[in-house]
Amino acid sequence: MASEYNEFIEKDGKMVAKPQTKAIWKTFWILLIITVLEFVVAFSLPHHYHILKVAIFVGMTLIKAAYIMGDFMHLSQETKGLFWTILVPIVFIAWLVLALLLEGGFIATY
Amino acid sequence: MATHAAAEPKQLWLGGAEPMKASYGKLMMWIFLVSDAFTFSGLLIAYGLVRYSHPAFEGVPAEFVFSTEYWPVPEKVFEAVPFFHGYQLPLVFVGIMTFILIFSSVTMVLAVEAGHRNDKADVEKWMLWTILGGITFLGSQAWEWGHFITGTDKPTIVTDIINGVQVTKEVFGANLHVNQYGPQPFADFFFFITGFHGTHVTSGVILNIIIFFNVCMGLYERRGHYEMVEKVGLYWHFVDLVWVFVFTFFYLV
Known part of the structure; x- marks a missing residue:
């Protein structure tokens, strides 16, 4: 694990690797934007498009599930x-x- | 060299190696989560079955009123927000709850990342944020349950048959016996699905507190790795994952 890091900072008299959190925050923004889009779809599409709405919700939920399992739970690694x-x-x-x-x-x- | 190659497969099957390059605890956590996913699927799919076996509301959403004759439109049931009594804010509060849980998932993954770097102070910080997020979510859910049980300002007129006699009564809120929002199973499923998920959040918070305590005591620093943080992290992300599905299939659809 330690070999992945090449930048170090001093903390409480100890050397620790610099955090690499760019990918984590990227996934967070993707999850947040998809959730906001779900709200937009829920209140902007007319109600007689119910089946289309459900299809969009299911698709977006599966994308969110893939990001949570793949990135947050490290299943893709x-x-x-x-x-x-x-x-x-x-x-x-x-x-x-x-x-x-x-x-x-x-x-x-x- | 030849003897070494012959000895290796034997060692593999004696438990010296980790199958699929995951430690025993991590692997078993994954297997448990698969079984737990089946339990939640059972609940959510049963909800779908019962929902589709009831008539849907056939009118314009603006004219929707609560009735036990048809399944309610969820955004008309969940439109209350604390401190905004009387305002119609459909799904706003549940959106806030979703945000809280996704955010606590992010802080959890940041704690795992800090664990990989053996950065004790960072693990402590992010674990504490995760615990706070979990407690905030539970508090929000308690408020939502309270509101759901107490009901709206105006009652729903429900016709019921008690001892063979037809009785008309005013119903406020819902419990396992009466339901002002729609058919009785709607309230039952609300309590069971969100309740079962809330139980998972509660046990997740307790596990996080135990691990946070161990991190503070320096147990994992002495051990040399923070894999326990990763394992409770898996559980915590799963709880978030389930909420993503509950949010879609109970509140949005």
Whole structure:
């Protein structure tokens, strides 16, 4: 880890590496801007575009989830094995969403 | 050289190496988070099922009134902000809560970054900000629950059948028995989903406080690495991740 740093500062009589936080703040701004965009979409698109709205919300939520897991939880820096061990089971959630939301629609009609 | 190459795979399977280059604790935290993701998905998808099995409100949003006949429009339910009584500010307070949680996630990742540099003072600083963010979020949620339970100024007229007799009554707020905002399951899911998430935030804050205490006592400095900060960090980011989904599927859609 220490080899990544080439600038050091003195703190309480000890030498510590200079923080490298540029990427973290960049991710923060991306998350914030997406959340603000969600608000803009929620109150500017007319309500009869409901399905389009939901699609935009789902897409933006997945982008936010990707940034949180990839950058904040460092999943993108883990080995390919760990990366897919975590992501592959999510397929079951996608299936459950499809199955139960369709089922809910049928309960409403009958 | 040949003997060395033969000995290596044997060592791998005796537990001498870390599978997928992650320590045991980190790997198990990830596996736990996957299982926890399934629990939250179960709750949110059940919400979707029940929502779609109720009729939706078919009118113009401006003419929306609370009724148990159809599922409420969330932005009409969550439009109160502390100190702004009487103003209609749809989703503003929940937006503030989202910001608080995303920001505490940033301070957490800054604490992890400081841990990589073995910078004790910075880890302390950012852990403390993360704890403060978590407590602020919990306080906001307590206020929102209080408002949801107490209800709006005007009651909703609800028709109910008690012992076979049709009874009309005025309902303020919601609990697990009555709900002024819409069908009863709407209130039940509100309490269960945000409550289950709030429980996670609470335990996350407690874990963060324990780790913060250990950092201050110099435990991880003596150990030589701050991996424990990384592990609670994973949990804390997961709590933020779940909130991103709750925000979209409970409040926005």
